[in-house]
Amino acid sequence: MQKSLVIVESPAKAKTINQYLGCQYIVKSSIGHVRDLLAKKNKKKTNKSIKKCQNSASNADEINCLMKTIGINPYKNWQAEYHILPEKEKIISELKTISNQVDYIYLATDLDREGEAIAWHLKEVIGGDASKFKRVVFNEITKKSIKKAFQNVSDINIPRVQAQQARRFMDRIVGYMISPLLWKKIARGLSAGRVQSVAVRIISEREHVIKNFIPKEYWKCNVSLFLKKDINVIMDLTHYKNKKFDVFKKCELDSFAETIKKSEFVVKSREDKILHITAPTPFITSTLQQSSSIILGFSVKKTMFLAQKLYEKGYITYMRTDSTYLSKHAIKKVRLYIKKHYGDNYLPKMANKYANSQYSQEAHEAIRPSDVEIEYINTNNVNLEAQKLYTLIRKQFIASQMSSAIYKSITIVVTADQFKLQKNEKVIIFQGWKKVIKKEKQETSRCLSLNIGNILNLEKIIFIQKFTKPLARFNEASLVRELEKKGIGRPSTYSSITSKIQERGYVKIKEKQLYAEKMGEILTTRLQKNFSNLLDYNFTANMEKKLDEIADNKIKWTDVLDAFFKDFSKRLEQAKKAPEEGGMELNFVVMTSIQCSSCCKKMGIKNAMTGVFLSCSGYDAPLQDRCKQTINLIPLNDIHHSKNNSVKNIHQCNECKMAMDSYLINHKLKIHVCINNPSCIGYKLEEGNFDSPSYLSAIVKCEKCQNYMILKNGRFGKFFICMTKQCKNTRKVLANGEISEPKLEPINFPQLLCKESDAWFVLREGISGIFFAANTFPKSRETRSPFIYELDKFKNLLPEKIRYLASAPKVDNKGNNTIVCFNRKTKQYYIGSKKNGKLTNWSAMFLEKKWCIINKIK
Structure with missing residues (x-):
């Protein structure tokens, strides 16, 4: 019997596929990419190498040095030097051994370009007889789909591999060649991304x-009218003297009110319409991310992580797609399901079809459940959050093939002297697809009783104060929608775009809204001036189209890269020049009138990756006279973020008339800095008595060495750090302004051995409370919650603050072992129990110095 090797990307996917293939197949996982342009061990030295290259004696030396550093050579037909990733050497060795023992090798990596590239890399590193390698793709991990895929094997699609390489090479050129320039001109630690910078x-x-x-104040008017005592309707006052009713001054309201009170209210017209609201499209990657964010509150990254797990376990189709196409088999099954569970009224005569967007790249299916009959998935395979996402996908899929929802739209117009009032109302007649996604109650319309000629009586006049609002800030979901609308990025890149711009510190997220950090704004300004094409929306969208054309074998990939690199190189050389010669502008310090408390020199406004702060001008003095004094600036947005003020006091820069950012220096001094800083030198100081967060005046002592701690800004927020250089102990400032409790020092438990390795456990404390982790972390990443009987056995090792946990019940009322649990919202520990590796509904809490059982197992 012939033996075959099947290589997939993830171990979970391998496990699922292994269930459907016979014993003649050996299924192994590559665990993602197996090689890259640079080995991991060299990455730490890369920026230093590039900086050294840019300081080379000649242009030719610089090019040769640079190409050796980043692994590609634009001047030699884009030759690439790939290295096997160090952590994948063992995997590759195993795959090579198995490949020599089999007749065929099936590369069953994901069906997008990234998966195609991984398949090609695997073929290259395994080597041997090329005829043994076959490409297998499937949209869902089901027995039927896999069987069909193995009956329709193909070769690796080289144009798609080249499209992935073209993207990779461009991103690498931008990232690695601009970064040293940004370090030199603006600040250390900066980097640019071809697509990420556009998102910023x-x-x-x-x-x-x-x-x-x-914001501008204006007033709206609602009028409550009634026909009979039990029928009253609140109508909007829309027009006065045939002009839109807008009142901007409160003093005008009284005269309007008096005129309205004297008027007779007559129903002038009534218009009834039947509206058909068509079913929503099945999910594609972007709409899944948006709906998951709005309905479930999941981040884009979390959504894709959970979707990946669902796909690997065989519950949904491939989750990186921008196509709304559904297979005939899937449509047939869902139509049978709708007919059976909802009836013929909910089933349209013909299946609903949806058009793809103009930027749609792949001919994949939309995201749908592999089997619509499966309502609840096995929670032993995935967690509760994955179940919620699965339910969202399944309901959207079912709804997409249901009948339209039908509404009756009623528009009533009432006239009163020279006033016009209007009421719009929608009444559900038939739920259609909304029965699955959004069940709506059958409500009686108050407008149904009103007819032309009815005279209504005045009950009351309601004036509502409003303020004009700016455009809303983006959240992750709306940013993805904007990127998709502009044709920037693709389904496989949305998640990495949103996460990378946050990880790099250019954007921060607060209450699910994305805020541009000062360094993100400066970076955008500088790149727009010197690399305008990189940040141009049309250029980025057109480049995505060119990558699509490469994948379709319509244009040559090296031609696209040559044209890109030629223009990029010119712009880079220009940007390296001095600002007065048209080069990139420096991130200079704007001096203020504030004196340094240490040396009395002037302090300046400085922008860095850690934020905006005041720095002593003596920092650039000779070493013996250098002063490193700094003052933290607390953005007023961080202090008053939760206050919903309708009207804000905007300070305007005297230099350029733009708005200013406001910062608190201390409880008696504010500084307002032009948003164009450092390009604009405008700033204002404001004295007074201001509310300040408690941490600003807090005196914090280090729990390790008892020295004082000072407040600092970091890429991940504010924190206190010990003044003793040898100590380096830190305490976070939490989102609510409180200073975090001292962290528990790791406690060794050599008696408790790990299951997955030869390591033993260490008790650590994280954001989710205490937990056991392998002492060899990160080599072994085994973690788990402590059992109460373990803490009781070694309670002499526990510090005082958690010793009470050892006195908790060791078993529940059914004899199951109890474990430590933690509520992240209340920051309190409680006790749960486990049966067969799963949490039960039993729990106990420590209340009034004793353990109280909250829930019992019935």
Whole structure:
């Protein structure tokens, strides 16, 4: 019997596929990419190498040095030097051994370009007889789909591999060649991304609009009318003297009110319409991310992680797609399901079909359940959050093939002297697809009783104060929608775009809204000036189209890269020049009148990756006279973020008339800095008595060495750090302004051995409370919750603050072992129990110095 090797990307996927293939197949996982342009061990030295290259004696030396560093050579037909990733050497060795023992090798990596590239890399590193390698793709991991895939094997699609390489090479050129320039001109630690920088631009431009927006007060008027005592309707006052009713001054309201009270209210017209609301499209990657964010509150990254797990376990189709196409088999099954569970009225005569967007790249299916009959998935395979996402996908799929929802739309117009009032109302007649996604109650319309000629009586006049609002800030979901609308990025890249711009510190997320950080705004401004094409929306969208054309074998991939690199190189050389010669502008310090408390020199406004702060001008003095004094600036947005003020006091820069960012220096001094800083030198100081967060005046002592701790800004927020250099102990400032409790020092438990390795456990404390982790972390990443009987056995090792946990019940009322649990919202420990590796509904809490059982197992 012939033996075959099947290689997939993830172990979970391998496990699922192994269930459907016979014993003649050996299924192994590559665990993602197996090689890259640079080995991991060299990455730490890469930036230093590039900086050294840029300081080379000649241009030729610089090019040769640079190409050796980043692994590609634009001047030799884009030759690439790939290295097997160090952590994948063992995997590759195993795959090579097995490949020599089999007749065929099936490369069953994901069906997108990234998966195609991984398949090609696997073929290259395994080597041997090329005829043994076959490409297998499937949209869902089901027995039927896999069987069909193995009956329709193909070769690796080289144009798709080249499209992935073209994207990879461009991103690498931009990232690695611009970064050293940014370090030199702006600040250390900066980097640029071909697509990520465009996303930062989108957020930064919205930030500028919001900061410069001045709210204006206006008033709306509602009038409560009634026909009979039990029928009253609240109508909007829309027009006065045939002009839109807008009142901007409160003093005008009284005169309007008096005129309205004297008027007779007559129903002038009534219009009834039947509206058909068509079913929603099945999910594609972007709409799944948006709906998951809005309905479930999941981040884009979390959504894709959970979707990946669902796909690997065989519950849904492939989750990276921009196509709304559904297979005939899937449509047939869902139509049978709708007919059976909802009836013929909910089933349209013909299956609903949906058009793809203009930027749609792949001919894959939309995201749908593999089997619509499966309502609840096995929670032993995935967690509760994955179940919620699965339910969302399944309901959207079912609804997409259901009948339209039918509404009756009623528009009533009432006239009163020179006033016009209007009421719009929708009444559900037939739920259709909304029966699955959004069940709506059958409500009686108050407008149904009103007819032309009816005279209504005045009950009361309601004036509502409103303020004009700027455009809303982006959240992750709306950013993805904006990227998709502009044709920037693809389904496989949305998640990495949203996460990378946050990880790099250019954007922060607060209450699910994306805020551009100051360094993100500066970076956007500089790149727009010197690399305008990189941040141009049309250029980025057109480049995505060119990558699609490469994948379709319509254009040559090296031609696209040559044209890109030629223009990029010119712009890079220009940007390296001095600012007065048209080069990139420096991130210079704007000096203020504030004196340094240490040396009395002037302090300046400085922008860095850690935020905006005041730095002593003596920092650049000779070493013996150098002063490193700094003052933290606390953005007022961080202090008053939760306060919903309708009208804000916008300070305007005297230099350029733009809005200013406001910062608190201390409880008696504020500084307002032009949003164009450092390009604009405008700033204002404001004295007074201001509310300040408690941490600003807090005196914090280090629990390790008892020395004082000082407040600092970091890429991940504010924190206190011990003044003793040898100590380096830190305490976070939490989102609510409180200073975090001292962290528990790791406690060794050599008696408790790990299951997955020869390591033993260490008790650590994280954001989710205490937990056991392998002492060899990160080599072994085994973690688990402590059992109460373990803590009781070694309670002499526990510090005082958690010793009470050892006195908790060791078993529940059914004899199951109890474990430590933690509520992240209340920051409190409680006790749960486990049966067969799963949590039960039993729990106990420590109340009034004793353990109280909250829930019992029935």
